[in-house]
Amino acid sequence: MATAGKLASFRMPPLPTVSELIKLYHLRAEKQLSQNFLLDLRLTDKIVRQAGDLNNAYVCEVGPGPGGLTRSILNAGAADLLVVEKDSRFIPGLKLLSEAAPGKLRIVNGDILTYRMDKGFPTSIAKPWEEDPPNLHIIGNLPFNVSTPLIIRWLENVANRTGPFAFGRTRLTLTFQKEVAERLTASTKSRQRSRLSIMAQYLCTVHSRFNIPGKAFVPSPKVDVGVVHFTPLVQPKIQQPFKMVEKVVKNVFQFRRKYCRRGLGMLFPDASREELTAELMHEADVEPTLRPTELTISHIKALVDTYANMCHRDTLLFDYNFREELRLKRLTKKRGSRPEVSPKTPKQPPDFTPESQ
Numbered sequence: 159m160a161t162a163g164k165l166a167s168f169r170m171p172p173l174p175t176v177s178e179l180i181k182l183y184h185l186r187a188e189k190q191l192s193q194n195f196l197l198d199l200r201l202t203d204k205i206v207r208q209a210g211d212l213n214n215a216y217v218c219e220v221g222p223g224p225g226g227l228t229r230s231i232l233n234a235g236a237a238d239l240l241v242v243e244k245d246s247r248f249i250p251g252l253k254l255l256s257e258a259a260p261g262k263l264r265i266v267n268g269d270i271l272t273y274r275m276d277k278g279f280p281t282s283i284a285k286p287w288e289e290d291p292p293n294l295h296i297i298g299n300l301p302f303n304v305s306t307p308l309i310i311r312w313l314e315n316v317a318n319r320t321g322p323f324a325f326g327r328t329r330l331t332l333t334f335q336k337e338v339a340e341r342l343t344a345s346t347k348s349r350q351r352s353r354l355s356i357m358a359q360y361l362c363t364v365h366s367r368f369n370i371p372g373k374a375f376v377p378s379p380k381v382d383v384g385v386v387h388f389t390p391l392v393q394p395k396i397q398q399p400f401k402m403v404e405k406v407v408k409n410v411f412q413f414r415r416k417y418c419r420r421g422l423g424m425l426f427p428d429a430s431r432e433e434l435t436a437e438l439m440h441e442a443d444v445e446p447t448l449r450p451t452e453l454t455i456s457h458i459k460a461l462v463d464t465y466a467n468m469c470h471r472d473t474l475l476f477d478y479n480f481r482e483e484l485r486l487k488r489l490t491k492k493r494g495s496r497p498e499v500s501p502k503t504p505k506q507p508p509d510f511t512p513e514s515q
Contacts, residue, residue: 169233173258194375195224196299201374202230208367208387209295209331212236216279218322220270220298220308220332223248225255227299232259240278242266271308276324285326287319288392292326299333302379306338306354316361316390317400327390331367339366339384351451353411357404360395360455362388396459398466402476406462410450418453419446424480425465438464 177197196202205227206212213235222228222241225248231239232255239262241252246267256263266273275296285292300308312330315321322328334342337350342358343366344350358364367385372378396403406425413421419435426434439446442460444453453461469476 194377194379196226196375198374199226199230201370202227205331205385206230206234206297208385209297209329212295216283216294218242218275218278218296220296221301222252224251227297228255231297232262236262238262240264240266242268242270242273244269275322276320279325283325287326291329291389294325294328296322296328296330302335305334310357313357313361314400317394323390330388333383333385336369336382336384339386342386346454347452353407356407356458360403362390364388395455396462398462402466403462406465407458410453414450417447418450421450427478428483
């Protein structure tokens, strides 16, 4: 973690406050974009401290908005800060910060869901996966509507060592709606244990740092916010392709109040569901009456490994989708319930006689 001296290695020159910038550029949080501004620089400084020592670090900030967190990252000594902002209304204010920190702040007006972060930093900062994390950090006060799909995408990048993880085990410090933060960090048997818990924890060490009350944001959301820190593991706890793990975990938790065999059964076609589900549970040595929230990472690993073997044996199995089978059954039933309609006799052309000419 950066010391007080290191935090003071670079200080922004006098600038309008974040509140003044919001007024100057007539900025307003857009509800449909789930925007909530964090104006208290003591809190933005606290978020930045959770990332560790940023002195001379490379940083990507997601959705900087009016730039409160951006100021804290620059003041923490970051050598190169890349901000990715989708909303063009914030670009003028960010350019003002860039002018105040020459050579330190780069601005991309784009969507983080499509931005190629692996192209955003020099390859010289990369480190082998087995070594310590690179001096690269991702930090962001994420809008609620993008936080879950974004972390799932980044987790897939971790599994494939692509995107921001092409540089090594890049660390992330991100804000989430408190309920989502609790899911990400939930332990086995916890009420908040979910698909997100498994997907995050089999790939990363995940720590909840602190919570921020909703009233600290402008406008104030009805929920509190949690700050979560991720460090990718050298070896994932499940050695199978991400999509394979995701499919099994998604099915396990779709009936979270039922026994785990209920959701796992949806991995298999109806005609052989009972037989193949029993085989899966037996070969994985997992008690079929465990609830999804009671499954450990070791349980999930055994289930995914067994399912992968079954898919290897039957190459069509992985592509099976029970919802599609159900849709086709309903469609067939609907068609079968219709009364049979005899084809219409085509109309005959009028008689043609010489007299009608």
